[in-house]
Amino acid sequence: MTVVPERTTAGRGTTPVPPSAERLSWRDKLGRWDTKYTPYFIIAPFFVVFGVFGLYPLLFTAWVSLHEWQLIDGDQGFTGLDNYTELLSDKNFWNALGNTVSLFLLSTVPQLFAALGLAALLDRGLRGRAFWRAGVLLPNVISVAAVALVFAQLFGRDFGIVNALLGVVGIDPVDWRAQTWASHLAISSMVMWRWTGYNALIYLAAMQSVPKDMYESAMLDGASRWRVFWSITVPGIRPTILFTVIVSTIGGMQLFVEPQLFDPGGTATGTGGDDRQFQTLVMYLYEKGFRLFDAGYSSAIAWVLFLLILVVAVVNFTVARRIASKG
Amino acid sequence: MSRTPVGRTTAITAMAVTATLVAACSGGGGDAGDGKIKLSIGVFSDFGYTDLIEEYQASHPGIEIEQRTVKMEQHHTQLATQLAGGRGAADIVAVEEGNIAQFRQSKDKFVNLADYGAKDLESQWAAWKWNQGTTDGGNFVLGLGTDMGSLALCYRRDLFEAAGLPTDREEVGKLWPTWDEYLKVADTFTRKTPNVKFVDTAQNVYKAILDQTEEGYFAKADDSFIADSNAKVEQAFALAASLGEKKQTGALAPFSQDWNVALKQASFATTTCPAWALALIKAGAGDEAAGRWDVAAAPGGGGNWGGSFLAVPKQGEHPEEAYELAKWLTAPEQQKRIFKETGNLPSEPAAYQDPEVTATTNEYFNSAPVGRIFGDSAENLKPTYRGTKDSKVTPVFNNALSRVESGKQSTSDAFDQAVQEARDAAK
Numbered sequence: 001m002t003v004v005p006e007r008t009t010a011g012r013g014t015t016p017v018p019p020s021a022e023r024l025s026w027r028d029k030l031g032r033w034d035t036k037y038t039p040y041f042i043i044a045p046f047f048v049v050f051g052v053f054g055l056y057p058l059l060f061t062a063w064v065s066l067h068e069w070q071l072i073d074g075d076q077g078f079t080g081l082d083n084y085t086e087l088l089s090d091k092n093f094w095n096a097l098g099n100t101v102s103l104f105l106l107s108t109v110p111q112l113f114a115a116l117g118l119a120a121l122l123d124r125g126l127r128g129r130a131f132w133r134a135g136v137l138l139p140n141v142i143s144v145a146a147v148a149l150v151f152a153q154l155f156g157r158d159f160g161i162v163n164a165l166l167g168v169v170g171i172d173p174v175d176w177r178a179q180t181w182a183s184h185l186a187i188s189s190m191v192m193w194r195w196t197g198y199n200a201l202i203y204l205a206a207m208q209s210v211p212k213d214m215y216e217s218a219m220l221d222g223a224s225r226w227r228v229f230w231s232i233t234v235p236g237i238r239p240t241i242l243f244t245v246i247v248s249t250i251g252g253m254q255l256f257v258e259p260q261l262f263d264p265g266g267t268a269t270g271t272g273g274d275d276r277q278f279q280t281l282v283m284y285l286y287e288k289g290f291r292l293f294d295a296g297y298s299s300a301i302a303w304v305l306f307l308l309i310l311v312v313a314v315v316n317f318t319v320a321r322r323i324a325s326k327g
Numbered sequence: 328m329s330r331t332p333v334g335r336t337t338a339i340t341a342m343a344v345t346a347t348l349v350a351a352c353s354g355g356g357g358d359a360g361d362g363k364i365k366l367s368i369g370v371f372s373d374f375g376y377t378d379l380i381e382e383y384q385a386s387h388p389g390i391e392i393e394q395r396t397v398k399m400e401q402h403h404t405q406l407a408t409q410l411a412g413g414r415g416a417a418d419i420v421a422v423e424e425g426n427i428a429q430f431r432q433s434k435d436k437f438v439n440l441a442d443y444g445a446k447d448l449e450s451q452w453a454a455w456k457w458n459q460g461t462t463d464g465g466n467f468v469l470g471l472g473t474d475m476g477s478l479a480l481c482y483r484r485d486l487f488e489a490a491g492l493p494t495d496r497e498e499v500g501k502l503w504p505t506w507d508e509y510l511k512v513a514d515t516f517t518r519k520t521p522n523v524k525f526v527d528t529a530q531n532v533y534k535a536i537l538d539q540t541e542e543g544y545f546a547k548a549d550d551s552f553i554a555d556s557n558a559k560v561e562q563a564f565a566l567a568a569s570l571g572e573k574k575q576t577g578a579l580a581p582f583s584q585d586w587n588v589a590l591k592q593a594s595f596a597t598t599t600c601p602a603w604a605l606a607l608i609k610a611g612a613g614d615e616a617a618g619r620w621d622v623a624a625a626p627g628g629g630g631n632w633g634g635s636f637l638a639v640p641k642q643g644e645h646p647e648e649a650y651e652l653a654k655w656l657t658a659p660e661q662q663k664r665i666f667k668e669t670g671n672l673p674s675e676p677a678a679y680q681d682p683e684v685t686a687t688t689n690e691y692f693n694s695a696p697v698g699r700i701f702g703d704s705a706e707n708l709k710p711t712y713r714g715t716k717d718s719k720v721t722p723v724f725n726n727a728l729s730r731v732e733s734g735k736q737s738t739s740d741a742f743d744q745a746v747q748e749a750r751d752a753a754k
Contacts, residue, residue: 072410072433152584158577159588178733264580268400269722274729290404292719292752293429295411 058306061299069296071289076296083300093301095276096284097308102184103259103280104252107191112244114196119203120229133204136197147194148261155186155262177264183278190258195251199244203237210236242320249316253309256282267291281305364645366652367393369417371402372603374473374635375665379656390648399423410436410640418643419653421635422470424459425721428713430638431462431469438639440468443650451659455710456674460636470636471657474671476601477701477708478535478630479622481608484693486596490519496695500624506536506566509626513575516596524577524595526570529728531581531599533567534721538711539630544721544749545714552753554720555746564724564742571732578732587611599625601632602672602701609691622695629707634674672701679705719752 024032065083068076087093118136126132139147154161155176163173176186210233218228234241259278260267270287272279279287281301289298370376373396380392395417397405403426409416410433422430430437445468449457452472460470480503484494492515493499503509509532513525526532537543537560544554554560570576577595579586589595590611600608600622608620637653639646655661659681662673666684673679679702687698714720727745730736736744 070433071407072430072436074411149584153588156585156588158585158594159592175733178729178735264583264585265722265725266400266583267404269726271722271726274726274733275735290407291722293407 061302064296065299065303067296069294069299071293071295079296083297084304086297087300087304092276092279092284093281093304096272096279096281099184099272099276099278100253100255100280103187103191103255103278104249106184107188107195107255108245108248108252110188111192111196112199112241112248114192115199115203115244116234116241118196118200119207120233122200122204123207123233133201136200138197139193140195140198144194144257145261147190148258151186151190151193152262152264177262177273178277180277183259183262183273187255187259187262187278190262191252191255194258195248199248202240202244206237206240207233242317245320246313246316249312250309253305253312254282255280256286259283260286281308363389363391364648365391365393366419366645366649367395367417368419368421368637368652369395369397369402369406370421371397371399371423373606373669373671374421375669375671376656378668379661379664383652383655390652392652403429406430410642413642416640416642418645418649419637419639421473422638423635424476424631424633425713426718427459427470427636428715429718432715434462434467434469436641437469438641438643438646438650439466440471440639440650440653441466443647445471445650445654448654451657451675451677453674453676453705455631455708456634459710459713470638471653472674473635473637473657474603474633474662474665475674475705476603476631476633477672477704478538478625478632479600479602479697479700479704480597480625481600481604481620481622481692482597483593483595483616483619484621485619486520486523486593487516489523490516490596492516494621496621496623496693499621503626506532506626510566510569513570513573517573517575523593525575525597527577527586527589527595527598528579528581529567529571529576529732530725532570532576533563533724533728534632535599535625535630536563536566536627538632539627539709540711541709542712543714544717544753545712547712550714552714552716552750554724554749554753560724561742564728564745565738568728568731568738568741571728572738576732578729580729582607590616593619599632602670602697603633605670605689605692605697617691618693620691621693622689622697622700624700625704629704629709631705631708631710634672666698670697672705674705714753716753720749723748723752 066078066080068079068082070076122129122133122136155163157163157173157175157177160176162176167173174182176182214232214236215228218232223231259272259280260270260283262278263269263272265271265274267286267290270279270283270291272283282305285298285301285305288294288301368376368380376394380394384390384392402421403423406416406420406422448471451457453475456472456475458465460472461468480500482499487494487499492512493502502512516523516525540559540563541547542553542557543560544557545551546553571578577586577589579589579595587610590608591613593612593616598604598608605622612620637657639649639653643649659673659675659678662675662678663681663684665671666673666678667687670689673684678684679698685696685698685702687696688694689697724745727736727741730744731738731741
C-alpha cells in the first residue's frame with residue numbers, strides 16, 4: 001500500500017506538526033483517511049461475524065441464564081442467580097465436571113507425548129515422507145460420526161474386537177459402557193485416534209525450524225538421539241507445545257461428540273451411560289437444554305463452562321510460560 | 328503512485344463489507360418462482376409418504392411438496408429449537424406419541440386444526456388416538472393421528488424349538504396370558520438353553536407392561552407426579568428387572584447397533600414388537616433369518632407403543648393448504664396403502680378393520696397374520712395416560728433397568744434411585 005509522506009513526519013514521539021490543512025486537496029485527505037482506516041475495514045468482517053455469531057450469543061446466553069427459560073416457550077420470569085446456586089449444589093454437574101477432567105487428562109496427556117514421538121519419527125529422512133505425513137492426518141479428516149461408529153463396534157461388549165483380543169490373553173470380556181474407567185479409556189482412545197496425528201503435524205512443522213547446526217554440534221559432542229531430542233528439539237519447539245496444550249485443553253473441556261455417540265442411548269437419553277458414568281459437561285448441558293427443555297439452566301452450565309475454560313487456559317498459559325522461560 | 332486507486336480501494340472495501348452484511352442478514356423463504364405453493368413435511372423414519380406425495384402433487388398442480396426426513400431422536404429436538412426460534416420448521420411436522428404431551432404444553436406455537444374443521448374428522452380415529460392429539464378438553468386439535476404401534480411379541484421359532492417350547496404362534500400366545508407367566512416361560516427357556524438370552528432388553532418389557540396400565544408416572548386427573556406412589560410402576564419395574572437379575576436379558580439398548588448385531592447372531596429369543604418394529608427386526612436379522620421369527624399375542628392383553636401425529640406449526644405460511652395435505656395423508660384410504668407398503672399400522676378402525684388389512688400376512692415372519700394380530704391388539708388396548716413430563720422421566724427408569732441388567736445395582740436400589748431422579752426431572 002502507498003506510504004503517504006505525511007505519515008513519516010507524524011508520530012515517532014514528537015508532536016506531529018500537520019502540514020497546513022488547508023493546502024491538502026480532498027484527494028490527499030482521502031488518501032490519509034485510507035491509510036488510517038482501511039486496515040480496520042479489512043479486518044472488520046471478522047469482528048462483525050464474531051459479534052453476530054460469537055459475542056451476541058455469549059451475552060444472550062448470560063441473559064437467559066438469569067431466567068427460568070423454557071426452550072420453546074421462552075422466558076418464564078427473572079430468577080437472578082438461582083440457576084447458578086442450584087448448579088453448584090447439583091451432584092450431576094460435579095459428576096460431569098469430574099468426567100470431563102478425567103477424560104481430558106486420559107486423552108490429552110498421552111496424546112501429546114505420542115504426537116511428539118510421532119513428529120520426531122516423521123522428522124527423520126523417511127522414504128515417501130509426504131505419504132506418511134499425510135497419513136497421520138487421515139484420522140482427523142474422517143468424520144467423527146464414522147469414527148464413533150467404528151469404535152463403538154470395536155468396544156462392543158458381546159461381539160467387539162477388543163474383547164475378543166483380550167479373550168486371547170485370557171482376560172474376561174469388559175462391559176466398556178457400563179464401567180466408569182472402561183468407558184473413559186474407550187472414549188479417550190477415540191479422541192487420541194482423532195487428534196494425535198494432527199498435533200504431530202504441528203510439532204513436525206515446528207521441528208523443521210529448529211536450527212540444524214545445533215543438532216550437528218550436539219552429534220559432534222557425542223550426544224545420544226534421546227538426549228538430542230529432549231535437550232534441543234523439545235526446548236526448540238516449546239511455544240508450539242504451549243499452543244497445542246492450550247488448544248487441547250479448550251477442546252477437551254468441550255468434549256461432546258465422541259462420548260455422545262459412544263452412548264447407545266444416544267441423545268434420546270443423553271445421560272452418558274446408565275449412571276452418568278461418562279457424561280461430560282457439554283453432554284449435561286445438552287441433556288438439560290435440549291431433552292429437558294430447561295434452557296435457563298443449560299445456559300448457566302454454558303457460562304460456568306466458559307469461565308472454567310478461561311481459568312484453565314490462563315493457568316495453563318502461566319505454567320507453560322514459566323516452563324518455557326526456564327529453558 | 329497515483330492516488331486514485333487508493334480511493335477506489337476504499338470504496339471497494341466498503342462495498343465488500345456492506346455486501347457481507349447484507350448477505351448475512353437476508354434469508355431465504357418465499358414460494359417458488361413459478362407461483363406454486365411450496366409445502367414441506369418433516370418426518371422421521373419411514374412414514375411411507377413418498378409415493379403419496381407424488382400423487383398429491385399430480386392431483387394438486389398448484390402445490391409442490393418437499394419431504395424432510397431425519398432420525399427420530401433428532402427430529403423432536405430439532406422441532407423444539409425451530410419452534411423456539413420461530414423459523415425453520417416444516418409446514419407439517421410429525422410428532423411421536425411419546426413426545427406429543429411435551430409439545431401440547433407449547434400449543435401456542437401450533438395451529439389449532441379445529442379452526443379448519445378438523446373436529447368433523449373425529450370419528451375417523453379410535454377415540455384414544457384422537458384424544459392424544461387434542462388438548463383443552465378437545466377444543467384444541469394439535470395433530471391428526473397417523474399410525475399406531477399396537478403390541479405383539481415376536482419370538483424365534485428355532486430357539487423355542489431347541490428349548491422344547493411350542494412353536495405355533497397360537498400355542499405360544501397361550502403360554503403367556505400374563506406377564507407372570509411370561510417370566511415362567513423365561514425360566515423354562517433358560518434352564519433348557521442357558522447360553523441364549525430369553526429377551527433382548529428389560530427396558531422394552533417394562534415399557535410394554537407399563538403401557539398396559541391406565542396411569543404411569545403421572546395422574547390422569549391432574550398431571551401430578553405419582554411414580555413414587557403408583558404401585559403399578561413398581562410392579563412393572565420389578566417384573567422387568569427380575570429378568571435382568573436372572574441374566575435372562577441381553578442387556579441391549581433397544582434398537583441400537585448392538586441390538587442389530589445380537590439379532591443377526593440370534594442371541595435372544597423374544598422381543599416386544601409393535602407393528603413398526605417388524606421392519607427393524609427384519610433389517611437387523613437379515614434374509615438368512617427369514618421364516619425364523621414369528622409373531623404372537625403379547626402377554627397382558629393389548630397395548631399400544633408408538634405411532635405419530637401430523638401437526639401444523641404456526642410459523643408456516645400456508646396453514647390451510649398444510650391442513651388439507653395432513654388431512655389427506657391421514658385419511659383411511661391412505662393409511663391402508665401405507666400399511667401395505669411399510670407395515671405401519673393404521674390408527675383408524677375403518678382402515679385396520681378393513682378386510683384387506685386384516686387379511687395381510689407377513690412372509691418374513693413365517694407368514695404371520697399381522698393384520699389380524701395387531702388389529703386385535705388395538706381393539707383390546709387400554710390407552711395409558713402420558714403426562715406432560717413423561718418423556719423426561721422415562722429415560723431415568725430405563726437407565727435404572729440397565730444398571731440392574733449389568734449387575735451394578737439391586738432392583739430395589741435401582742428403583743429408589745430412579746424415583747428420586749424422576750422426582751427431580753419432573754420438577
